[in-house]
Amino acid sequence: MAAGSRLGERNTRQRDTIAEVIRDAAGPLTVPEIFERSQQSIPGLGIATVYRTVKLLSEAGQLQAVILPSGETRYESAQLGHHHHFHCRVCQTVYDMQTCLVRVPESRSVDRGFVIESHELTCYGVCPACA
Incomplete structure (x- = not known):
């Protein structure tokens, strides 16, 4: 089953919150930044959930990686142009x-x-x- 299909089958509060944090950011975020901001809405959220969700959203084409010249990877909405x-x-x-x-x-x-x-x-x- 394609990643996009899995993404559409099961929406979770965690996934929605993580996607919203990324969408509302003024720029691309690191996974620890996404984790920290998402924990404000979901205090018990785990870092592994954030990593899995970022991977899933990336595979579904909703996020894109921004790799800075330093090698640091950040994530942002793929719809920004x-x-x-x-x-x-x-x-x-x-x-x-x-x-x-x-x-x-x-x-x-x-x-x-x-x-x-x-x-x-x-x-x-x-x-x-x-x-």
């Missing part, structure tokens, strides 16, 4: 940026024959709350 991220060096929060700062000729051959299919960008600096 093309966007970039801003990583605050002070508070370590990663925010979604609504504008694309790079205009790249996608699907065209550039510099020595490289064909660009997509791009990702993470900016680093200080967020307004930490400035």
